[in-house]
Amino acid sequence: MQGTMETVVSSANRTVVIRPNGPTILMGERINPSGKKDLAQALVNEDFDYVCKEARTQVAEGADILDINVGITGVDEPALMKAVVTHVMAAVDVPLCLDSSSSQTLAVALEVYQGRPLINSVKADEASLDTILPLVKRHNTAVIALPMDEKGIPADARSRLRLARKIIERAEALAIPRSHIVMDALAMSVGAEGDAGRITLKTIGLIKRHLGVNQTLGVSNVSFGVPNRGLLNTAFLSMALAAGVNCPMVDPAQVRRLAADLVLGHDPYAGRYLKDYRRGRTG
Amino acid sequence: MQGTMETVVSSANRTVVIRPNGPTILMGERINPSGKKDLAQALVNEDFDYVCKEARTQVAEGADILDINVGITGVDEPALMKAVVTHVMAAVDVPLCLDSSSSQTLAVALEVYQGRPLINSVKADEASLDTILPLVKRHNTAVIALPMDEKGIPADARSRLRLARKIIERAEALAIPRSHIVMDALAMSVGAEGDAGRITLKTIGLIKRHLGVNQTLGVSNVSFGVPNRGLLNTAFLSMALAAGVNCPMVDPAQVRRLAADLVLGHDPYAGRYLKDYRRGRTG
Numbered sequence: 088m089q090g091t092m093e094t095v096v097s098s099a100n101r102t103v104v105i106r107p108n109g110p111t112i113l114m115g116e117r118i119n120p121s122g123k124k125d126l127a128q129a130l131v132n133e134d135f136d137y138v139c140k141e142a143r144t145q146v147a148e149g150a151d152i153l154d155i156n157v158g159i160t161g162v163d164e165p166a167l168m169k170a171v172v173t174h175v176m177a178a179v180d181v182p183l184c185l186d187s188s189s190s191q192t193l194a195v196a197l198e199v200y201q202g203r204p205l206i207n208s209v210k211a212d213e214a215s216l217d218t219i220l221p222l223v224k225r226h227n228t229a230v231i232a233l234p235m236d237e238k239g240i241p242a243d244a245r246s247r248l249r250l251a252r253k254i255i256e257r258a259e260a261l262a263i264p265r266s267h268i269v270m271d272a273l274a275m276s277v278g279a280e281g282d283a284g285r286i287t288l289k290t291i292g293l294i295k296r297h298l299g300v301n302q303t304l305g306v307s308n309v310s311f312g313v314p315n316r317g318l319l320n321t322a323f324l325s326m327a328l329a330a331g332v333n334c335p336m337v338d339p340a341q342v343r344r345l346a347a348d349l350v351l352g353h354d355p356y357a358g359r360y361l362k363d364y365r366r367g368r369t370g
Numbered sequence: 371m372q373g374t375m376e377t378v379v380s381s382a383n384r385t386v387v388i389r390p391n392g393p394t395i396l397m398g399e400r401i402n403p404s405g406k407k408d409l410a411q412a413l414v415n416e417d418f419d420y421v422c423k424e425a426r427t428q429v430a431e432g433a434d435i436l437d438i439n440v441g442i443t444g445v446d447e448p449a450l451m452k453a454v455v456t457h458v459m460a461a462v463d464v465p466l467c468l469d470s471s472s473s474q475t476l477a478v479a480l481e482v483y484q485g486r487p488l489i490n491s492v493k494a495d496e497a498s499l500d501t502i503l504p505l506v507k508r509h510n511t512a513v514i515a516l517p518m519d520e521k522g523i524p525a526d527a528r529s530r531l532r533l534a535r536k537i538i539e540r541a542e543a544l545a546i547p548r549s550h551i552v553m554d555a556l557a558m559s560v561g562a563e564g565d566a567g568r569i570t571l572k573t574i575g576l577i578k579r580h581l582g583v584n585q586t587l588g589v590s591n592v593s594f595g596v597p598n599r600g601l602l603n604t605a606f607l608s609m610a611l612a613a614g615v616n617c618p619m620v621d622p623a624q625v626r627r628l629a630a631d632l633v634l635g636h637d638p639y640a641g642r643y644l645k646d647y648r649r650g651r652t653g
Binding site: 309325346 | 560561564565567568571592596597598601602604605606609611612613626629630632633635637638639640643644
């Protein structure tokens with residue numbers, strides 16, 4: 088199964104392959120105005136230089152894919168998304184992950200996108216399945232799937248697995264291959280619920296064992312509302328990678344993926360780790 | 371099962387309980403001359419002030435238990451072990467882990483030890499089982515068990531599980547309760563064998579699922595011979611704790627266990643994490 092479980096995404100000039108036991112692929116999370124005043128202001132001002140600089144910085148820090156979210160109250164989101172995607176495509180050559188809760192915004196972004204993007208995201212409720220999966224099908228994209236529905240995020244791992252399976256079955260019914268789906272087991276804050284981290288890790292393990300798809304995770308959600316977030320994020324990322332996540336959504340500046348890949352056997356002969364070390368970086 | 375799977379160790383004045391889903395217990399590894407020239411020289415010189423300072427420092431850094439190993443070629447190991455244990459017991463009040471490949475050295479150390487120590491270690495070969503388990507039984511100690519035998523360390527996780535089970539069965543045949551056994555899934559260098567980390571993590575998971583005993587791990591072995599060892603050790607420790615290790619053998623100066631405990635749900639209401647944070651430390 089693993090041989091065919093490759094999620095292929097691309098920009099105009101570059102292809103990125105996400106695969107089980109392959110190198111960890113980093114999705115850069117920073118182009119998202121949530122909780123970021125300066126970026127939000129830049130988006131409102133249509134200051135695309137600011138946004139493109141953030142894109143270049145994340146790529147320099149190791150991001151393989153960039154998430155693009157421009158969701159701010161009061162803006163014309165489809166128009167802004169179209170402009171940002173166009174500018175970021177010109178600034179960097181990594182594939183993009185088009186991130187919006189609005190299917191109209193996603194549709195507009197897909198019209199200008201060059202290559203095969205990720206769409207972020209489809210959920211297990213009927214409204215989402217009915218609007219997002221046809222977009223995925225029509226544009227032959229990959230898609231991030233969230234195992235939650237109109238009732239919210241299930242508290243237990245088995246229920247999340249059930250919703251994950253539901254999304255995959257609905258996609259396959261539209262002849263969207265399972266390999267185009269990247270599951271997100273949903274990280275939630277341990278500050279709000281002490282078992283949140285453990286339940287997410289268990290969900291990741293179940294998805295890996297029963298569904299075999301590639302997995303992302305919004306790692307930093309685990310530390311929301313808790314001090315010294317970086318410490319928690321770092322520990323949780325290592326655990327999530329060991330459990331089965333292979334394309335986490337992260338701040339690339341805070342991540343040392345090569346150490347994790349080496350200890351997990353995803354870096355044959357320590358080739359990438361040692362190359363990085365010789366450049367004076369490592370991690 | 372978890373309610374009774376408590377490993378209780380003690381010094382004259384302090385008791386430490388190792389239990390599944392409890393706080394991570396740190397065993398300080400630094401009193402061991404292997405690869406440490408200054409400590410080796412201090413031991414040869416019977417410079418017990420040096421050794422006691424190292425003991426105090428590790429406790430200040432968070433060690434709950436201290437490993438004591440004085441194995442140097444050419445010294446009278448039983449006499450040196452007896453002296454070091456006596457001095458360290460006077461210097462710090464944490465329980466000790468008596469670490470020697472010589473049963474005679476262990477026997478001498480057990481004579482002077484006050485409380486219930488850990489013995490490090492028993493293996494699955496007949497010679498070890500026949501000499502170490504009777505010591506464990508007679509002195510009512512806890513013991514670290516290594517799933518290896520006269521043929522060495524099995525390359526695969528299932529074989530290590532089989533040897534782990536063999537040790538437990540032999541102990542139980544002597545009426546040594548399973549809760550007195552702390553298993554070590556055996557970390558080996560990813561520099562020598564790329565799959566080493568993954569096999570160790572799989573072994574930890576199998577031991578947790580099938581045997582339920584508490585687990586230690588010599589985490590830093592994973593990075594032997596590879597540059598920037600701390601990075602690898604940190605990532606591997608998080609993964610090992612998530613897989614089931616709860617009393618790792620580590621350099622306490624390099625470990626941030628509280629972050630791992632919080633994300634794993636082993637720190638109710640983030641009590642220990644927040645207390646540490648308010649003291650200006652955290653981790």
